[in-house]
Amino acid sequence: xxxxxxxxxxxxxxxxxxxxxxxxxxxxxxxxxxxxxxxxxxxxxxxxxxxxxxxxxxxxxxxxxxxxxxxxxxxxxxxxxxxxxxxxxxxxxxxxxxxxxxxxxxxxxxxxxxxxxxxxxxxxxxxxxxxxxxxxxxxxxxxxxxxxxxxxxxxxxxxxxxxxxxxxxxxxxxx
DNA sequence: ATTCTAACA
DNA sequence: TGTTAGTA
Numbered sequence: 001x002x003x004x005x006x007x008x009x010x011x012x013x014x015x016x017x018x019x020x021x022x023x024x025x026x027x028x029x030x031x032x033x034x035x036x037x038x039x040x041x042x043x044x045x046x047x048x049x050x051x052x053x054x055x056x057x058x059x060x061x062x063x064x065x066x067x068x069x070x071x072x073x074x075x076x077x078x079x080x081x082x083x084x085x086x087x088x089x090x091x092x093x094x095x096x097x098x099x100x101x102x103x104x105x106x107x108x109x110x111x112x113x114x115x116x117x118x119x120x121x122x123x124x125x126x127x128x129x130x131x132x133x134x135x136x137x138x139x140x141x142x143x144x145x146x147x148x149x150x151x152x153x154x155x156x157x158x159x160x161x162x163x164x165x166x167x168x169x170x171x172x173x174x175x
Numbered sequence: 176a177t178t179c180t181a182a183c184a
Numbered sequence: 185t186g187t188t189a190g191t192a
Contacts, residue, residue, distance in 0.1 A: 062177085062178080064178085073185075073186080074179095075185060075186065075187085076185070078179085078180090093179095093192070094192080095177085
């Protein structure tokens, strides 16, 4: 599973609009559609040259794909949005478009749920994660450390064998 | 065909 | 959370 091509884009004030073709290709499927995005200010360029954070926050996936990726129902996904655990972008037609970060968050939520933690608990976990102290600590980690940590987490996840093929495939998005 | 909101079970 | 109705 990999992103084959996303097309070009340009910036207009605080808005980024996709022009020309925009599509993401997965095995046996191609997603197409228009979308607008107003969360980032980008300069003209190709998506493949975008930095990690931008790639991961870009709204790409419709809810049907996210459902397959996370094994969550549409109802659940929308419910978690209601509780602002995720904030997917919307297309002009009011369709939700999810980022890779959104998918990650949903997978985390699913893990917590499997551990028997309820919504209140999950909210606390995420609130804690966004605490200034934590954020500061994160900022102090060097890139090298971060990559090492991510690699270890990945290996750890593999050892745990707790995830399906889907999450294994997702790892390709993260270098 | 797919997704959305609202509402009720 | 699941489902269903009526839309866009």
